Amino acid sequence: GQSTDYRPKKKTEKLCQSAVEIDSCLIMRITRIQTVLLCLLVILASCSHANNSTVSKSEKKLKILAIFAHLGKSHFDVFKPLLVELARRGHDLTVISHFPRTQEKAMSEEPLSTYKDISLLDEKLGIFVNVVDLNSINTFGRIPVVTRDLYMLFLMSGITCEICMKNAEVKRLVDSGEKFDLLLVESFNSNCYMALVHKFNAPFIQISTHQLMPWAIDNLGLSNEASYIPAMFTRLPRPMNFFQRMINAITILFSTMVFRTVFHWQDQSIANKYYGPGLPDLNSISNNASFMFVNTHYSLHGAISFPPNVIEVGGIHISPKVKPLPANIKKFLDEAHEGVLYFNLGSMVKTATMPKDKLDVLIKVFASIPRKVIWKWEVNEIPKLSSNVLVQKWLPQYDIL
Incomplete structure (x- = not known):
């Protein structure tokens, strides 16, 4: 007969089969990711700034500067748990952002x-927050999505770069000559903050809150695999047919070219205005990142070949600790015997600006299902809703889910 392996399976080989087990495994994975990430930060900075101190490297408290100048709350919420945890562990943290803890x-x-x-x-x-008007999206007409998105990113890039570079406290910090062991910088729509990386002359880690931008992949010396990895801006499926691959390749080339020219000109001009002349090429500085942490996961975004210094940390912003829900939401969920549909278009989109025809369709669909519905709605004027729908201006999404 067939031979049977009676050796007991290791605990690490246990499969997550039930819903409860899957949730537990996800939390364990998130915790492991957080631990690995923090260890990498400590190891990198300690190795880069070794000295003759009698304090061991593992016990050394690091001076870390975090530069997250984008105005989007959804972006900063990805970084916040990491920053708070670093401070909890005693590291000296200075955070440049639009979201002060005070x-x-x-x-x-x-x-x-x-x-x-x-x-x-x-x-x-x-x-x-609540700045995207859904009615305004139609004003772009037949303009390609990639052109529209790049235009919006370009405008945001100029605004955030100017605000950060001219900030008096930032300039005072640069002029003080203060030294840092490590810098954390967002990888998004601007290399403007590479000017600060140059001024502080410390190793730096870039963090992306989403799938890597085409130009970020280029900065890392990687190849944009247009044949099987849909690029940002494309909304293409996996796998792609020949025509979709061609569109993907054109989008990658076009967006990277625009970033290397138009975006770069803006970044370099603003940085030179406040910290130049004589600044090195900002794109070249960006190429020297020690690590890139990416808020993605292969289970959602597909398998991608990354070098060892590019680490997927999808879920790092999700805390394993669940806060108590507000009484009205808790009561609503406890009474949801048929299940709950959570409807939220994100922190930037103002759902209340939805065109009336589409809004009417949503309301009709919500009224037709047996499940209860929780819906983010930002204004006091609430449309006539069925009894199974609860609307609020802001929702504790992590705790609800």
């Missing part, structure tokens, strides 16, 4: 003496 409840709940803010917040400009 304006959050978390500051009073958990004051962190090693977490220091340099706020870029402009009261007149505000932050990118």
Whole structure:
């Protein structure tokens, strides 16, 4: 007969079969990712700045500068758990952003003496929350999606770069000559902040909150595999047919060319205005990142060949600790015997600007299903809804899910 292997399976080989086991495995994976990420930060900075101190490298507290100048809250929410955890572990953290902890409840709940803010917040400009008007999307007409997206990214890039570069506290920090062991910088729509990387002359790690931009892949010396990896901006499926591959290749070439010319000219001009002349080429500085952390996961984005210094950290922003839900939401969920549909278009999209014809369709569909529906709706004027729909201006998404 057939031979049978009676050796007991290791615990690590156990499959996650039930829904509860899958949730547990996901939380374990997220925790492991967080631990590995923090260890990498410590190892990198310690190795780069070894000295003759009697304190062992593993015990050394690092001075870290985090530069996250984008106005989008959804972006910063990806970095925040990492930054808070670094401060909890005693590392001296200076964070340049539009989201200072002093304006959050978390500051009073958990004051962190090693977490220091340099706020870029402009009261007149505000932050990118509920700023996308769904009606305005139609004004672009037949303009290709990639052109529209690049145009919006270009405008945002100029705004955020100017705000950061001219900030008096940022300039004071640069002029102070303060040294840092490590810099954390977002990889998104601008290389403007490479000027600060150059000024502080420290190893740096870039973090992307989403799939890598075509130009970021190029910076890493990788090949944009247009034949099987759909690029950002394309919305193409996997696998792609020949025509879709051709569109993908053209999109990659076009977007990278625009970033290398138009975006780069803007970044370099603004950086030179405040910290030049004589700054090196910002794109060249960006090529020297020690690591790139990417908020993706192969289970969702497909298998991609990355070198060892590009690490997928998808889910790092999800805390394993669940906060108690507000009473009205908890009651609503407890009574959802048929299940719940959570509907949210994100922090930037203002759902209340949805065209009436599409809104009417959604309301009709929600009323026709047996499940309860939780819906992010930003204004006081609420359309007539069925009893199975709960709307709120802001929702604790992680805790609900």
